[in-house]
Each structure stands twice: as C-alpha cells, then as structure tokens.
Amino acid sequence: xxxxxxxxxxxxxxxxxxxxxxxxxxxxxxxxxxxxxxxxxxxxxxxxxxxxxxxxxxxxxxxxxxxxxxxxxxxxxxxxxxxxxxxxxxxxxxxxxxxxxxxxxxxxxxxxxxxxxxxxxxxxxxxxxxxxxxxxxxxxxxxxxxxxxxxxxxxxxxxxxxxxxxxxxxxxxxxxxxxxxxxxxxxxxxxxxxxxxxxxxxxxxxxxxxxxxxxxxxxxxxxxxxxxxxxxxxxxxxxxxxxxxxxxxxxxxxxxxxxxxxxxxxxxxxxxxxxxxxxxxxxxxxxxxxxxxxxxxxxxxxxxxxxxxxxxxxxxxxxxxxxxxxxxxxxxxxxxxxxxxxxxxxxxxxxxxxxxxxxxxxxxxxxxxxxxxxxxxxxxxxxxxxxxxxx
Amino acid sequence: xxxxxxxxxxxxxxxxxxxxxxxxxxxxxxxxxxxxxxxxxxxxxxxxxxxxxxxxxxxxxxxxxxxxxxxxxxxxxxxxxxxxxxxxxxxxxxxxxxxxxxxxxxxxxxxxxxxxxxxxxxxxxxxxxxxxxxxxxxxxxxxxxxxxxxxxxxxxxxxxxxxxxxxxxxxxxxxxxxxxxxxxxxxxxxxxxxxxxxxxxxxxxxxxxxxxxxxxxxxxxxxxxxxxxxxxxxxxxxxxxxxxxxxxxxxxxxxxxxxxxxxxxxxxxxxxxxxxxxxxxxxxxxxxxxxxxxxxxxxxxxxxxxxxxxxxxxxxxxxxxxxxxxxxxxxxxxxxxxxxxxxxxxxxxxxxxxxxxxxxxxxxxxxxxxxxxxxxxxxxxxxxxxxxxxx
Numbered sequence: 001x002x003x004x005x006x007x008x009x010x011x012x013x014x015x016x017x018x019x020x021x022x023x024x025x026x027x028x029x030x031x032x033x034x035x036x037x038x039x040x041x042x043x044x045x046x047x048x049x050x051x052x053x054x055x056x057x058x059x060x061x062x063x064x065x066x067x068x069x070x071x072x073x074x075x076x077x078x079x080x081x082x083x084x085x086x087x088x089x090x091x092x093x094x095x096x097x098x099x100x101x102x103x104x105x106x107x108x109x110x111x112x113x114x115x116x117x118x119x120x121x122x123x124x125x126x127x128x129x130x131x132x133x134x135x136x137x138x139x140x141x142x143x144x145x146x147x148x149x150x151x152x153x154x155x156x157x158x159x160x161x162x163x164x165x166x167x168x169x170x171x172x173x174x175x176x177x178x179x180x181x182x183x184x185x186x187x188x189x190x191x192x193x194x195x196x197x198x199x200x201x202x203x204x205x206x207x208x209x210x211x212x213x214x215x216x217x218x219x220x221x222x223x224x225x226x227x228x229x230x231x232x233x234x235x236x237x238x239x240x241x242x243x244x245x246x247x248x249x250x251x252x253x254x255x256x257x258x259x260x261x262x263x264x265x266x267x268x269x270x271x272x273x274x275x276x277x278x279x280x281x282x283x284x285x286x287x288x289x290x291x292x293x294x295x296x297x298x299x300x301x302x303x304x305x306x307x308x309x310x311x312x313x314x315x316x317x318x319x320x321x322x323x324x325x326x327x328x329x330x331x332x333x334x335x336x337x338x339x340x341x342x343x344x345x346x347x348x349x350x351x352x353x354x355x356x357x358x359x360x361x362x363x364x365x366x367x368x369x370x371x372x373x374x375x376x377x378x379x380x381x382x383x384x385x386x387x388x389x390x391x
Numbered sequence: 392x393x394x395x396x397x398x399x400x401x402x403x404x405x406x407x408x409x410x411x412x413x414x415x416x417x418x419x420x421x422x423x424x425x426x427x428x429x430x431x432x433x434x435x436x437x438x439x440x441x442x443x444x445x446x447x448x449x450x451x452x453x454x455x456x457x458x459x460x461x462x463x464x465x466x467x468x469x470x471x472x473x474x475x476x477x478x479x480x481x482x483x484x485x486x487x488x489x490x491x492x493x494x495x496x497x498x499x500x501x502x503x504x505x506x507x508x509x510x511x512x513x514x515x516x517x518x519x520x521x522x523x524x525x526x527x528x529x530x531x532x533x534x535x536x537x538x539x540x541x542x543x544x545x546x547x548x549x550x551x552x553x554x555x556x557x558x559x560x561x562x563x564x565x566x567x568x569x570x571x572x573x574x575x576x577x578x579x580x581x582x583x584x585x586x587x588x589x590x591x592x593x594x595x596x597x598x599x600x601x602x603x604x605x606x607x608x609x610x611x612x613x614x615x616x617x618x619x620x621x622x623x624x625x626x627x628x629x630x631x632x633x634x635x636x637x638x639x640x641x642x643x644x645x646x647x648x649x650x651x652x653x654x655x656x657x658x659x660x661x662x663x664x665x666x667x668x669x670x671x672x673x674x675x676x677x678x679x680x681x682x683x684x685x686x687x688x689x690x691x692x693x694x695x696x697x698x699x700x701x702x703x704x705x706x707x708x709x710x711x712x713x714x715x716x717x718x719x720x721x722x723x724x725x726x727x728x729x730x731x732x733x734x735x736x737x738x739x740x741x742x743x744x745x746x747x748x749x750x751x752x753x754x755x756x757x758x759x760x761x762x763x764x765x766x767x768x769x770x771x772x773x774x775x776x777x778x779x780x781x782x
Contacts, residue, residue: 198613210706214605214613221708222589222605223742228705231738233698235626243738307624314619315601315706317612347622347634351614 003216007194010043010060038067068132072371075138075154077101083367084120089190093123103156110169134174135373142178145224175377182369184211189372199320200312208250234307252304265293284332302333306341313354324359394607401434401451429458459523463762466529466545468492474758475511480581484514494547501560525565526764533569536615566768573760575602580763583750590711591703599641625698643695656684675723693724697732704745715750
C-alpha cells in the first residue's frame with residue numbers, strides 16, 4: 001500500500017482501495033499508522049480542471065519527503081560517488097571522491113564514505129540525526145541479506161562483513177548490494193519502473209548486469225545473491241570472458257569486448273589508447289560512413305544483446321524491459337534495429353512484443369540506486385514497525 | 392500456512408507457529424477455519440521414540456485426504472492420460488484413451504475427458520459430486536489465468552476458451568495449463584519439491600521445458616504465460632529448431648534433435664525407424680563400447696543441457712534444481728559428468744554448487760501435474776473462502 005501511494009503521488013483513500021482491491025476501512029487503518037509514523041501525510045488531491053466541484057475537496061495521501069534523508073554511495077574503481085536524497089527521492093546533495101583503482105581495505109572505503117556523508121549533510125543543511133540510512137553499492141559477489149561481500153574487485157580481502165563495519169563506523173543502518181540490483185532499485189524508486197509491477201532492467205557497461213522486479217519487489221534469487229545475466233552462455237566454446245569461461249554474453253557485449261574488436265575495425269594501432277566511449281563514438285561514425293568492419297562489430301554486439309534480452313523475456317516474461325545505464329549510450333546499437341533483432345529471437349506466445357525502453361541516467365545512476373537501497377530498507381522498517389522509533 | 396501443514400504431514404500448532412514465525416494465536420485462528428472447512432484435521436502428532444512422555448500427547452494438524460478428489464488429464468499426441476487423486480495426492484484411479492495425433496476439435500477432447508472421468512470415478516467408488524476440480528494439461532501456448540489456449544498442436548483451432556468449455560461440459564471447475572508448468576506443480580505437490588520453497592524443474596522430452604517455483608508458488612512470468620527455456624539461444628546461427636529459429640537449446644537436446652544426430656553416429660540407414668528411447672539406448676551402448684561418434688552425440692547433448700541449466704541457475708539461483716520427466720531417462724547423460732560440466736559453466740558466487748536432483752516419474756507425471764493443478768486451484772478456493780461451500 002505504501003509503495004502504491006508513493007508511486008501514485010497524491011491519491012485519495014477511495015482510489016487506493018479501488019486500485020488495490022481492498023476495503024476502504026483497511027486503507028484507513030493502514031494509512032493511519034503510516035501517517036502517525038510521519039511517512040505519509042494528507043494533501044488536497046488533484047482534480048481535473050473541468051470537474052464540477054461539490055462538497056468537501058477530496059483528501060489525498062502522499063509521501064512526506066522531508067521525514068528522512070538517506071545517502072547512497074557507489075564504490076567503483078578509482079571513484080566513490082554519493083547522493084543524498086529525501087524520502088521522495090529528491091536530490092539534496094552529491095559528492096565524489098577518488099579512491100584506489102582496486103584492492104582497497106574496507107576500512108579505508110568506510111572512512112572515505114564517512115567524510116562524504118559529512119560533506120553532503122553540510123551541503124543540504126542537515127545533520128547526522130536526520131540520516132535514516134545508507135546504501136552502499138559495489139561490484140562483485142555481494143550477499144545483501146547477510147551484508148557480506150564474498151568478493152569484489154574494489155576490496156583487498158574476501159568475505160568482508162562490510163554492512164556491519166559500515167553501520168558501526170557511520171552510526172547509521174547501512175545496507176550493501178551489488179551493481180546490478182542497484183539499477184533495478186533506481187528504476188523502481190525513481191525511474192521508469194515506478195508504475196510497473198514486473199520489469200527487468202539490463203545494463204551494458206563494464207559488464208552486463210540485470211535486475212528483475214517481480215510484484216514491486218526486487219527479485220534477488222532464492223539464495224539472495226542476485227542474478228547473473230552477463231555470464232549466461234550464448235556460444236559454447238565462444239569468446240573468452242574475463243571470468244575465465246567461454247561464450248558468456250558479456251564476452252561479446254561489455255566494454256572490454258568492444259575494446260577487443262574495435263581497434264581492428266577502426267584500423268587503430270596498438271598504441272591508440274582510446275577510452276571506451278570514444279571507441280564507441282568512432283565505431284558509430286565509421287559504421288554510418290560505410291566501414292563494413294565497423295558495421296560488423298556493431299551488428300554483432302546488437303545481435304548478442306538481443307539474444308540476452310530474449311533469454312530474459314523467455315524466462316521472466318516481464319511487462320517492461322528497460323535498457324539502462326550510467327555511461328554506455330545505447331544509440332550506437334540503434335534501438336529500432338535492436339527491437340527488430342529481438343523479434344527474431346523471442347518466441348511469440350500470442351501477446352505481442354515486450355515493450356522495450358531505453359533509459360539513460362548519467363553518472364549518478366548507481367548512487368541513486370544505492371540511495372534507493374537505503375530507502376527500501378528504511379521503508380520496510382518504518383512500514384512493518386510504524387509505531388516504533390526509527391533510528 | 393495450509394501449504395506448510397500439507398508438506399510437513401502431522402505437525403503441531405506450536406511447530407507451525409515456530410516454522411512460519413507467526414504467533415500461536417494466529418495459527419489457531421487460521422487453522423480453525425480450515426478445520427471447519429473440512430480440509431485439515433487433528434491427529435496425534437508423532438513423537439520421537441525416546442521422548443519421555445508427560446501430560447497430554449501433542450495434537451498435530453494434517454490434511455484430510457478424503458475431503459475432495461480431483462482429476463488430472465494430460466492431452467498429448469495420440470493419447471490422453473488421466474489420474475484421480477485425493478486431497479493428499481493418493482492415486483485412486485487412472486485412465487488412458489487414444490486420441491488423434493494432432494489438430495483435434497476441443498469439443499471432442501472434452502467429450503473424451505468426460506468419459507475418462509466417469510470411468511475413473513466408478514473405479515474409485517466415487518461419483519461426480521465428490522469431484523472438486525479438474526486440471527487439464529496440454530502442450531503449446533496456454534494462458535492459465537484466462538483459461539485460453541492461444542495455440543496447441545493437439546487442437547484444430549487457435550484461441551480456444553478451453554477452460555470455460557470444459558467447465559460447462561464437465562460440470563466442475565476446470566483449469567488448464569501447459570506441460571512445463573505441470574511438471575513443476577507435480578514436484579511441488581507430490582514430488583521432490585515439497586520441502587523446498589524455491590526450486591526449478593527442467594524436463595527434456597519432446598521439447599525442453601521449465602517450471603520455476605518461488606516461495607512455494609509456481610512462477611508463471613509477469614504475463615502468466617509461463618517460461619520458455621527450450622527456445623533460449625545457446626548458439627547464434629546454430630542448429631535449426633522446429634520453432635523456425637536457430638540455435639535454440641531445444642534444437643540440441645529434445646528428442647527430435649537426438650533423432651537427427653543419432654542415425655549418423657550409429658550408422659543406421661534411413662529406413663531404420665527406431666523410436667527415441669531405443670535410439671538413446673543404442674547410443675548409450677555404443678558410447679560405452681567406445682564408438683567415438685556416439686560419444687560425441689552424448690557429450691554434446693550433455694554440454695548443451697549443462698549450458699541451459701547454468702542459465703537457470705544464473706537467473707533464478709534456485710535452492711534445488713530437479714531434472715524430471717516422464718519418458719526420457721537421464722542416465723544416458725551420466726549425472727556425475729553432467730554435474731561436472733555444470734560446474735564449468737556456472738559462476739560460483741561463493742555458495743557452492745546448486746544441488747542437482749534427477750527424478751524419474753514414469754508415464755503419469757503429466758497427469759499428476761494436471762491433478763496438482765486442480766488441487767492448487769481447489770486449495771486456493773477453499774483456503775481463501777473456507778466458510779463458503781465449495782462446488
């Protein structure tokens with residue numbers, strides 16, 4: 001019910017009851033708890049301008065944005081980025097901090113994060129007591145529920161109790177998760193997935209990531225470790241992947257895969273050290289200009305992406321498929337050509353093609369996702385125990 | 392709660408409360424409704440033989456098997472098979488009936504099913520009034536929720552309202568579903584999945600099927616049409632599949648795929664019309680005897696199966712993976728070799744390999760699954776409206 005009100009904006013109790021198929025009494029009882037906990041409030045509900053108004057104006061319910069603020073921190077190679085948002089997801093402050101390329105001590109990351117939190121709270125005119133939670137996202141194998149990192153390229157050790165470490169040092173409940181789940185949470189809380197109960201988000205950047213939302217909840221797999229689209233096999237004995245296996249989707253699509261093929265297509269020497277965005281830009285230009293080798297690289301990446309998306313559609317049958325990402329732009333793959341390719345590799349069970357949406361976020365996507373993680377956790381605590389004080 | 396008691400056998404209220412993390416009062420209230428509806432009853436709960444017994448013997452709760460009977464019917468090419476079971480899944484009667492190879496009128500199928508029901512009820516000494524529901528399974532694209540068949544090889548028309556047609560003719564609530572979902576329901580209700588909340592079942596027979604259970608419920612995808620593992624792509628531009636696309640998992644694994652390769656490996660002439668089980672038996676023998684071509688067919692099928700299973704593990708991360716099926720035997724693929732192959736293509740996120748179980752059912756698997764479908768539906772009606780009369 002809370003998720004529905006949050007997504008719908010100001011909405012009347014009667015409408016909530018109708019939308020969710022519950023009694024108006026149930027809505028009143030449950031929302032009373034949420035209003036008392038300070039996370040919902042009453043508003044004048046919007047009317048259509050042409051309505052003939054009689055009697056009392058309808059009263060709508062909406063989320064109180066100012067009740068809590070949360071911070072999201074993304075740890076990546078070379079940089080930590082952070083964002084401070086209120087309960088409605090409005091951005092209050094941001095922060096960036098350089099860090100080691102990889103293999104850094106967890107304690108050093110947490111110290112850096114503490115400084116980022118102080119800077120963002122100061123920028124927003126808030127203090128530590130206003131902070132309802134922190135979410136930290138990082139690449140690798142992360143057990144969200146246990147708060148443990150089995151392995152991450154940004155940490156110098158395995159099996160790190162990062163959530164406990166951060167909670168103790170930061171003095172506020174801290175949750176951790178991996179990159180792929182962050183992007184789905186970002187879409188669920190702030191993005192295109194707000195109105196959709198069941199959707200999948202696929203990102204193509206340094207790796208290929210997936211996040212799946214089922215019934216308005218992030219699906220992390222039965223063991224809670226998240227899903228691995230990038231290492232599903234699309235070609236037995238195929239291209240070598242950085243995971244050590246062969247034929248992984250990621251080995252054809254991620255930025256290191258493009259970097260492997262692009263120099264040959266563009267006739268670049270071994271010393272032409274171009275960054276991936278530049279390589280992709282060059283590839284697009286050359287393909288448009290008729291360079292057949294460049295066209296082949298693009299066409300191949302598109303076909304493999306379509307194959308991976310088809311697997312997602314075949315196995316989850318989502319209501320919406322979102323291509324999202326902070327850095328890689330999808331226009332070089334040509335959305336229409338991608339949709340056409342997708343139709344060739346998906347089995348049509350009679351309901352027509354799954355809607356495909358491209359959503360480019362810019363750099364703060366991952367930090368937004370980490371903030372969504374903190375909001376998700378905070379909401380759960382508040383909604384399931386609305387009469388208790390929330391730390 | 393009902394599902395938990397059904398799966399646990401006689402279990403005390405205190406144990407149910409502990410297992411589900413709810414209060415004993417909640418268990419008492421909810422089970423009182425189910426006892427009143429006649430689907431649960433009190434039992435003496437089992438004790439450990441060494442227990443020192445003091446006071447009243449503990450009272451356990453268990454499902455009443457005799458309350459309802461349901462029938463499951465599987466429509467396949469050439470034959471319909473049926474089973475009558477009680478509420479605890481005990482087999483009361485079975486029936487088989489020849490039918491057309493394909494393209495038969497839905498009305499004719501339903502007439503045949505009516506006769507099968509009469510025969511099975513008579514065999515079990517029951518009558519139509521005892522019948523709580525019917526489940527019908529068939530291959531093709533089936534919308535379970537709408538009760539419609541978009542397309543099936545066993546029907547002569549598209550877009551058939553089969554559930555409504557059968558409910559009207561049979562005079563009892565009838566649900567329909569496709570093959571792949573039936574096998575997961577059979578495992579959930581009667582098989583290896585009873586004690587596991589999250590598992591996936593993969594079948595390899597005429598096609599490659601998958602059913603996924605998440606949180607004790609069958610997951611049908613967001614649009615309710617079920618999942619398609621068989622047509623996920625494992626090789627771009629690969630082997631031709633009967634769906635018309637190339638590189639589908641099924642094109643390397645299903646019986647028609649084996650039938651395509653086996654004759655060459657076995658040096659059979661075009662007139663050696665062997666059935667698939669005989670072909671597979673021959674292949675196994677030849678491979679064991681050192682025939683390299685036969686070994687290659689077996690090795691290839693095993694590698695592709697491992698690839699498909701790895702995709703399931705990567706995307707659902709189930710607690711248990713079951714290989715199931717009524718007809719095809721898995722021993723020709725060598726379970727240990729398959730498990731070893733699987734370790735090579737799954738990403739290990741630190742929790743070790745997913746348990747792999749082979750469960751061979753025999754011919755009545757699919758009918759069992761259809762009966763589970765009827766039980767599932769009946770339970771939902773009874774549990775959600777326990778005080779109403781159930782038709």
